[in-house]
Amino acid sequence: MAITQDNILKALAQVMDPDLKKDLVSLNMIKDISIDGNAIYFTVVLTTPACPLKELIKNDCIDAIHKNVGADFQVFPNMTSDVTSTRSTAPLLPNVKNIIAIASGKGGVGKSTVSANLAVSLAQSGAKVGLIDADIFGPSIPTMFNCEHEQPEVKEINGKNVIIPIEQYGIKLISIGFLTPPDNAVVWRGPMASSALKQFLGDTDWGELDYLLIDLPPGTSDIHLTMVQTIPVTGALIVTTPQKVALADAQKAIAMFKQPQINVPILGLVENMAYFTPEELPENKYFIFGEGGGYKLSERYEIPFLGQIPLVQSIRESGDSGYPSAMKNDVSSEAFEEIAKKAARQIAIRNANMAGTTKVEMTN
Ligand SMILES: Nc1ncnc2c1ncn2[C@@H]1O[C@H](COP(=O)(O)OP(=O)(O)OP(=O)(O)O)[C@@H](O)[C@H]1O
Ligand SMILES: [Mg+2]
Numbered sequence: 001m002a003i004t005q006d007n008i009l010k011a012l013a014q015v016m017d018p019d020l021k022k023d024l025v026s027l028n029m030i031k032d033i034s035i036d037g038n039a040i041y042f043t044v045v046l047t048t049p050a051c052p053l054k055e056l057i058k059n060d061c062i063d064a065i066h067k068n069v070g071a072d073f074q075v076f077p078n079m080t081s082d083v084t085s086t087r088s089t090a091p092l093l094p095n096v097k098n099i100i101a102i103a104s105g106k107g108g109v110g111k112s113t114v115s116a117n118l119a120v121s122l123a124q125s126g127a128k129v130g131l132i133d134a135d136i137f138g139p140s141i142p143t144m145f146n147c148e149h150e151q152p153e154v155k156e157i158n159g160k161n162v163i164i165p166i167e168q169y170g171i172k173l174i175s176i177g178f179l180t181p182p183d184n185a186v187v188w189r190g191p192m193a194s195s196a197l198k199q200f201l202g203d204t205d206w207g208e209l210d211y212l213l214i215d216l217p218p219g220t221s222d223i224h225l226t227m228v229q230t231i232p233v234t235g236a237l238i239v240t241t242p243q244k245v246a247l248a249d250a251q252k253a254i255a256m257f258k259q260p261q262i263n264v265p266i267l268g269l270v271e272n273m274a275y276f277t278p279e280e281l282p283e284n285k286y287f288i289f290g291e292g293g294g295y296k297l298s299e300r301y302e303i304p305f306l307g308q309i310p311l312v313q314s315i316r317e318s319g320d321s322g323y324p325s326a327m328k329n330d331v332s333s334e335a336f337e338e339i340a341k342k343a344a345r346q347i348a349i350r351n352a353n354m355a356g357t358t359k360v361e362m363t364n
Protein backbone atom coordinates (compact mmCIF):
# COMPACT_ATOMS: atom_id res chain seq x y z
CA MET A 1 0.00 0.00 0.00
CA ALA A 2 1.35 3.42 -0.95
CA ILE A 3 1.95 5.81 1.93
CA THR A 4 0.09 9.11 1.97
CA GLN A 5 0.53 12.44 3.74
CA ASP A 6 -2.26 11.28 6.01
CA ASN A 7 -0.24 8.25 7.17
CA ILE A 8 2.62 10.55 7.98
CA LEU A 9 0.43 13.02 9.87
CA LYS A 10 -1.09 10.18 11.88
CA ALA A 11 2.39 8.95 12.79
CA LEU A 12 3.56 12.44 13.77
CA ALA A 13 0.43 12.92 15.88
CA GLN A 14 2.09 10.38 18.20
CA VAL A 15 4.93 12.81 18.94
CA MET A 16 4.43 15.04 21.96
CA ASP A 17 5.98 18.42 22.63
CA PRO A 18 7.16 17.66 26.18
CA ASP A 19 6.75 21.29 27.29
CA LEU A 20 3.42 22.13 25.72
CA LYS A 21 2.06 18.63 26.50
CA LYS A 22 0.23 18.28 23.18
CA ASP A 23 1.13 16.46 20.01
CA LEU A 24 2.91 18.22 17.15
CA VAL A 25 -0.03 17.89 14.76
CA SER A 26 -2.59 19.42 17.16
CA LEU A 27 -0.06 22.17 17.82
CA ASN A 28 0.04 22.86 14.07
CA MET A 29 3.80 22.37 14.04
CA ILE A 30 4.00 20.07 11.00
CA LYS A 31 4.15 21.64 7.53
CA ASP A 32 5.16 20.77 3.96
CA ILE A 33 5.01 16.99 3.98
CA SER A 34 6.39 15.40 0.83
CA ILE A 35 7.21 11.86 -0.19
CA ASP A 36 9.82 10.95 -2.75
CA GLY A 37 10.17 7.19 -3.19
CA ASN A 38 11.67 5.97 0.04
CA ALA A 39 12.33 9.42 1.45
CA ILE A 40 9.93 11.38 3.64
CA TYR A 41 10.35 15.13 4.11
CA PHE A 42 8.48 17.50 6.41
CA THR A 43 9.03 20.71 8.34
CA VAL A 44 8.69 20.98 12.10
CA VAL A 45 7.95 24.55 13.23
CA LEU A 46 9.21 24.94 16.81
CA THR A 47 8.23 27.79 19.15
CA THR A 48 11.77 29.21 19.32
CA PRO A 49 15.03 28.74 17.41
CA ALA A 50 16.73 28.35 20.81
CA CYS A 51 14.62 25.27 21.58
CA PRO A 52 16.60 22.98 23.93
CA LEU A 53 14.43 20.03 22.85
CA LYS A 54 15.17 20.37 19.13
CA GLU A 55 17.22 17.16 18.84
CA LEU A 56 14.84 15.18 21.03
CA ILE A 57 11.78 16.21 19.02
CA LYS A 58 13.60 15.52 15.74
CA ASN A 59 14.54 12.00 16.87
CA ASP A 60 11.02 11.37 18.18
CA CYS A 61 9.63 12.29 14.73
CA ILE A 62 12.01 9.90 12.99
CA ASP A 63 11.15 7.10 15.45
CA ALA A 64 7.40 7.71 15.06
CA ILE A 65 7.64 7.37 11.26
CA HIS A 66 9.77 4.24 11.52
CA LYS A 67 7.36 2.70 14.00
CA ASN A 68 4.04 3.69 12.44
CA VAL A 69 4.77 3.99 8.73
CA GLY A 70 7.68 1.68 8.06
CA ALA A 71 11.19 0.98 9.26
CA ASP A 72 12.78 1.30 5.79
CA PHE A 73 11.90 4.92 5.17
CA GLN A 74 14.52 7.61 5.24
CA VAL A 75 13.15 10.52 7.25
CA PHE A 76 14.32 14.11 6.80
CA PRO A 77 12.69 16.49 9.29
CA ASN A 78 13.51 20.13 8.57
CA MET A 79 13.63 21.85 11.96
CA THR A 80 12.55 25.52 11.80
CA SER A 81 10.82 27.90 14.18
CA ASP A 82 8.28 30.66 14.45
CA VAL A 83 8.57 32.38 17.82
CA THR A 84 5.21 32.54 19.60
CA SER A 85 3.68 35.69 21.02
CA THR A 86 0.78 37.00 23.09
CA ARG A 87 1.42 40.56 21.94
CA SER A 88 0.10 40.64 18.38
CA THR A 89 -2.84 42.89 19.29
CA ALA A 90 -0.88 45.14 21.68
CA PRO A 91 -1.34 48.84 20.86
CA LEU A 92 2.39 49.52 21.18
CA LEU A 93 5.02 47.35 19.42
CA PRO A 94 2.70 44.58 18.19
CA ASN A 95 5.52 43.35 15.92
CA VAL A 96 7.72 42.68 18.92
CA LYS A 97 6.73 39.16 19.85
CA ASN A 98 8.08 39.06 23.40
CA ILE A 99 9.20 41.77 25.80
CA ILE A 100 11.36 40.41 28.59
CA ALA A 101 12.46 42.48 31.60
CA ILE A 102 15.67 41.59 33.43
CA ALA A 103 15.55 42.66 37.08
CA SER A 104 17.41 41.99 40.30
CA GLY A 105 16.69 44.11 43.31
CA LYS A 106 20.30 44.50 44.40
CA GLY A 107 22.74 46.45 42.24
CA GLY A 108 25.83 44.97 40.66
CA VAL A 109 24.67 41.34 40.64
CA GLY A 110 24.98 41.01 36.87
CA LYS A 111 21.72 42.11 35.22
CA SER A 112 23.51 43.88 32.40
CA THR A 113 25.98 41.04 31.94
CA VAL A 114 23.14 38.51 31.77
CA SER A 115 21.07 40.77 29.46
CA ALA A 116 23.98 41.27 27.04
CA ASN A 117 24.88 37.59 26.91
CA LEU A 118 21.28 36.45 26.67
CA ALA A 119 20.81 38.82 23.73
CA VAL A 120 23.90 37.41 22.01
CA SER A 121 22.95 33.76 22.63
CA LEU A 122 19.38 34.26 21.39
CA ALA A 123 20.63 36.08 18.29
CA GLN A 124 23.16 33.31 17.64
CA SER A 125 20.32 30.78 17.70
CA GLY A 126 18.73 32.73 14.83
CA ALA A 127 16.24 34.92 16.70
CA LYS A 128 15.68 38.62 15.99
CA VAL A 129 16.72 40.40 19.17
CA GLY A 130 16.66 43.93 20.58
CA LEU A 131 17.98 45.23 23.90
CA ILE A 132 16.92 48.35 25.79
CA ASP A 133 19.30 49.68 28.40
CA ALA A 134 16.73 51.05 30.86
CA ASP A 135 19.42 52.07 33.31
CA ILE A 136 19.18 55.78 32.59
CA PHE A 137 21.41 56.77 35.53
CA GLY A 138 24.16 54.23 34.88
CA PRO A 139 24.01 52.84 31.34
CA SER A 140 26.43 49.99 30.68
CA ILE A 141 25.20 48.39 27.46
CA PRO A 142 27.21 50.68 25.11
CA THR A 143 30.47 49.57 26.79
CA MET A 144 29.44 45.92 26.89
CA PHE A 145 28.80 46.05 23.11
CA ASN A 146 31.86 48.15 22.24
CA CYS A 147 29.83 50.94 20.68
CA GLU A 148 30.06 53.79 23.18
CA HIS A 149 30.69 56.36 20.48
CA GLU A 150 27.82 55.45 18.21
CA GLN A 151 24.98 57.90 17.77
CA PRO A 152 21.57 56.68 16.69
CA GLU A 153 19.95 58.37 13.72
CA VAL A 154 16.60 60.04 14.10
CA LYS A 155 14.28 59.67 11.10
CA GLU A 156 10.87 60.97 10.29
CA ILE A 157 8.48 58.09 9.69
CA ASN A 158 4.80 58.90 9.01
CA GLY A 159 5.28 62.45 10.30
CA LYS A 160 6.81 61.29 13.57
CA ASN A 161 10.46 61.42 14.63
CA VAL A 162 11.73 57.98 15.56
CA ILE A 163 15.08 56.77 16.88
CA ILE A 164 16.84 54.11 14.82
CA PRO A 165 18.54 51.64 17.20
CA ILE A 166 22.28 50.97 16.90
CA GLU A 167 22.98 47.51 15.52
CA GLN A 168 25.90 45.56 16.94
CA TYR A 169 26.60 41.80 16.66
CA GLY A 170 23.20 41.45 14.98
CA ILE A 171 21.34 42.94 17.95
CA LYS A 172 19.38 46.21 17.95
CA LEU A 173 20.41 48.36 20.90
CA ILE A 174 19.26 51.55 22.53
CA SER A 175 20.72 53.26 25.57
CA ILE A 176 20.79 56.73 27.06
CA GLY A 177 24.56 56.29 26.75
CA PHE A 178 24.22 56.80 22.97
CA LEU A 179 22.37 60.07 23.45
CA THR A 180 24.53 61.77 26.07
CA PRO A 181 28.33 61.99 25.93
CA PRO A 182 30.00 59.84 28.66
CA ASP A 183 31.88 62.81 30.15
CA ASN A 184 28.79 64.98 30.31
CA ALA A 185 27.38 64.96 33.83
CA VAL A 186 23.69 65.12 33.00
CA VAL A 187 21.60 65.31 36.11
CA TRP A 188 18.51 63.29 35.38
CA ARG A 189 15.37 63.86 37.33
CA GLY A 190 13.05 60.92 37.80
CA PRO A 191 10.41 62.14 35.32
CA MET A 192 13.10 62.75 32.66
CA ALA A 193 14.40 59.22 33.09
CA SER A 194 10.88 57.88 32.74
CA SER A 195 10.26 59.85 29.58
CA ALA A 196 13.55 58.54 28.12
CA LEU A 197 12.32 54.98 28.65
CA LYS A 198 8.94 55.88 27.11
CA GLN A 199 10.81 57.11 24.04
CA PHE A 200 12.84 53.92 23.85
CA LEU A 201 9.58 52.00 23.75
CA GLY A 202 7.25 54.33 21.89
CA ASP A 203 9.46 56.41 19.58
CA THR A 204 12.05 53.86 18.48
CA ASP A 205 11.88 51.90 15.25
CA TRP A 206 12.24 48.34 16.53
CA GLY A 207 10.76 46.68 13.44
CA GLU A 208 9.97 43.00 13.84
CA LEU A 209 11.61 41.29 16.81
CA ASP A 210 11.28 37.89 18.45
CA TYR A 211 12.67 39.09 21.77
CA LEU A 212 13.10 42.61 23.11
CA LEU A 213 15.08 42.49 26.36
CA ILE A 214 14.92 45.32 28.89
CA ASP A 215 17.95 45.62 31.17
CA LEU A 216 16.48 47.33 34.24
CA PRO A 217 18.26 49.48 36.82
CA PRO A 218 18.66 48.02 40.33
CA GLY A 219 15.86 48.28 42.85
CA THR A 220 12.17 48.69 42.25
CA SER A 221 12.08 52.21 40.92
CA ASP A 222 10.00 54.62 38.88
CA ILE A 223 11.56 53.08 35.78
CA HIS A 224 9.98 49.73 36.61
CA LEU A 225 6.61 51.39 37.01
CA THR A 226 7.00 53.37 33.80
CA MET A 227 7.83 50.17 31.96
CA VAL A 228 4.74 48.26 33.09
CA GLN A 229 2.56 51.34 32.51
CA THR A 230 3.84 51.82 28.98
CA ILE A 231 3.78 48.30 27.57
CA PRO A 232 2.48 44.88 28.49
CA VAL A 233 5.62 42.93 29.44
CA THR A 234 5.63 39.24 28.45
CA GLY A 235 7.61 38.22 31.51
CA ALA A 236 10.52 38.98 33.82
CA LEU A 237 13.79 37.23 34.57
CA ILE A 238 15.37 37.66 37.98
CA VAL A 239 19.14 37.76 38.44
CA THR A 240 20.67 37.24 41.87
CA THR A 241 23.90 36.16 43.50
CA PRO A 242 23.71 33.50 46.26
CA GLN A 243 24.49 36.16 48.87
CA LYS A 244 21.92 36.81 51.60
CA VAL A 245 21.49 40.53 50.88
CA ALA A 246 21.09 39.89 47.16
CA LEU A 247 18.50 37.19 47.79
CA ALA A 248 16.55 39.51 50.10
CA ASP A 249 16.48 42.19 47.39
CA ALA A 250 15.58 39.65 44.72
CA GLN A 251 12.52 38.77 46.80
CA LYS A 252 11.45 42.41 46.67
CA ALA A 253 11.74 42.41 42.89
CA ILE A 254 9.75 39.16 42.71
CA ALA A 255 7.09 40.63 45.01
CA MET A 256 6.85 43.73 42.83
CA PHE A 257 6.15 41.76 39.63
CA LYS A 258 3.69 39.55 41.49
CA GLN A 259 1.62 42.44 42.86
CA PRO A 260 -1.94 41.93 41.58
CA GLN A 261 -1.98 45.37 39.88
CA ILE A 262 1.29 44.62 38.06
CA ASN A 263 1.02 40.87 37.49
CA VAL A 264 3.99 40.24 35.19
CA PRO A 265 4.82 36.50 35.01
CA ILE A 266 8.27 35.62 36.35
CA LEU A 267 9.81 33.27 33.81
CA GLY A 268 12.98 32.29 35.57
CA LEU A 269 15.79 32.99 37.97
CA VAL A 270 19.50 33.11 37.14
CA GLU A 271 22.12 32.64 39.85
CA ASN A 272 25.11 34.72 38.85
CA MET A 273 28.53 34.60 40.52
CA ALA A 274 27.37 31.23 41.86
CA TYR A 275 30.97 30.27 42.69
CA PHE A 276 34.45 31.43 41.80
CA THR A 277 36.60 29.25 39.55
CA PRO A 278 40.21 30.07 38.73
CA GLU A 279 40.80 29.73 34.99
CA GLU A 280 43.77 27.38 35.54
CA LEU A 281 41.87 25.14 38.01
CA PRO A 282 38.39 24.83 36.51
CA GLU A 283 37.53 21.86 38.73
CA ASN A 284 37.87 23.99 41.85
CA LYS A 285 34.77 25.83 42.98
CA TYR A 286 34.81 28.36 45.81
CA PHE A 287 31.38 29.40 47.04
CA ILE A 288 32.43 32.85 48.16
CA PHE A 289 28.90 34.29 48.23
CA GLY A 290 27.34 31.16 49.78
CA GLU A 291 26.04 28.05 48.12
CA GLY A 292 22.70 27.26 46.48
CA GLY A 293 20.85 30.40 47.60
CA GLY A 294 19.47 31.14 44.14
CA TYR A 295 18.14 27.64 43.71
CA LYS A 296 16.45 27.70 47.11
CA LEU A 297 14.83 31.04 46.31
CA SER A 298 13.49 29.73 43.00
CA GLU A 299 12.04 26.71 44.80
CA ARG A 300 10.39 28.82 47.44
CA TYR A 301 8.65 31.03 44.87
CA GLU A 302 8.14 28.23 42.34
CA ILE A 303 10.12 30.09 39.69
CA PRO A 304 11.94 28.00 37.04
CA PHE A 305 15.66 27.89 37.86
CA LEU A 306 17.53 28.78 34.66
CA GLY A 307 21.03 27.96 35.88
CA GLN A 308 24.26 29.13 37.47
CA ILE A 309 26.96 31.36 36.06
CA PRO A 310 30.36 31.13 37.74
CA LEU A 311 32.38 34.16 38.78
CA VAL A 312 35.26 34.12 36.33
CA GLN A 313 37.65 36.85 35.37
CA SER A 314 36.97 36.44 31.65
CA ILE A 315 33.29 37.38 32.07
CA ARG A 316 34.30 40.69 33.65
CA GLU A 317 36.96 41.23 30.97
CA SER A 318 34.52 40.43 28.18
CA GLY A 319 32.07 42.97 29.58
CA ASP A 320 34.70 45.69 29.81
CA SER A 321 36.15 45.03 26.36
CA GLY A 322 32.77 45.00 24.64
CA TYR A 323 32.77 41.41 23.41
CA PRO A 324 30.20 39.50 25.49
CA SER A 325 31.38 36.07 26.71
CA ALA A 326 28.59 34.38 24.76
CA MET A 327 30.43 35.28 21.53
CA LYS A 328 33.39 33.16 22.60
CA ASN A 329 33.67 29.43 22.86
CA ASP A 330 34.40 28.56 26.46
CA VAL A 331 32.76 27.39 29.68
CA SER A 332 31.04 30.68 30.36
CA SER A 333 29.63 30.94 26.82
CA GLU A 334 28.14 27.47 27.30
CA ALA A 335 26.56 28.55 30.59
CA PHE A 336 24.97 31.57 28.90
CA GLU A 337 23.77 29.47 25.96
CA GLU A 338 22.09 27.00 28.32
CA ILE A 339 20.38 29.83 30.17
CA ALA A 340 19.21 31.42 26.89
CA LYS A 341 17.67 28.11 25.79
CA LYS A 342 15.92 27.63 29.10
CA ALA A 343 14.62 31.20 29.04
CA ALA A 344 13.31 30.79 25.47
CA ARG A 345 11.62 27.58 26.54
CA GLN A 346 9.89 29.26 29.49
CA ILE A 347 8.73 32.09 27.23
CA ALA A 348 7.17 29.54 24.84
CA ILE A 349 5.48 27.70 27.73
CA ARG A 350 4.16 30.98 29.08
CA ASN A 351 2.76 31.96 25.67
CA ALA A 352 1.04 28.59 25.29
CA ASN A 353 -0.59 28.65 28.70
CA MET A 354 -1.34 32.24 29.60
CA ALA A 355 -3.10 35.21 28.02
CA GLY A 356 -1.14 38.35 27.24
CA THR A 357 -0.09 40.57 30.12
CA THR A 358 -2.18 43.70 30.53
CA LYS A 359 -0.66 47.12 30.79
CA VAL A 360 -0.83 48.67 34.26
CA GLU A 361 -3.22 51.62 34.24
CA MET A 362 -1.96 54.87 35.66
CA THR A 363 -3.35 55.77 39.05
CA ASN A 364 -2.30 58.71 41.14
N1 LIG B 1 29.80 35.96 36.37
C1 LIG B 1 30.62 37.00 36.46
N2 LIG B 1 31.98 36.82 36.56
C2 LIG B 1 32.80 37.89 36.64
N3 LIG B 1 32.42 39.16 36.64
C3 LIG B 1 31.09 39.40 36.52
C4 LIG B 1 30.13 38.34 36.42
N4 LIG B 1 28.89 38.90 36.30
C5 LIG B 1 29.09 40.24 36.33
N5 LIG B 1 30.39 40.55 36.47
C6 LIG B 1 30.99 41.88 36.59
O1 LIG B 1 30.42 42.49 37.73
C7 LIG B 1 30.14 43.86 37.48
C8 LIG B 1 28.65 44.13 37.67
O2 LIG B 1 27.94 43.42 36.66
P1 LIG B 1 26.72 44.10 35.89
O3 LIG B 1 27.05 45.48 35.47
O4 LIG B 1 26.27 43.14 34.86
O5 LIG B 1 25.66 44.14 37.08
P2 LIG B 1 24.27 44.92 37.14
O6 LIG B 1 23.37 44.11 38.00
O7 LIG B 1 23.79 45.24 35.79
O8 LIG B 1 24.70 46.24 37.88
P3 LIG B 1 23.81 47.58 38.07
O9 LIG B 1 22.87 47.25 39.20
O10 LIG B 1 24.79 48.62 38.41
O11 LIG B 1 23.08 47.81 36.80
C9 LIG B 1 30.64 44.14 36.08
O12 LIG B 1 31.93 44.65 36.15
C10 LIG B 1 30.65 42.77 35.42
O13 LIG B 1 31.64 42.67 34.41
MG1 LIG C 1 23.27 47.12 34.95
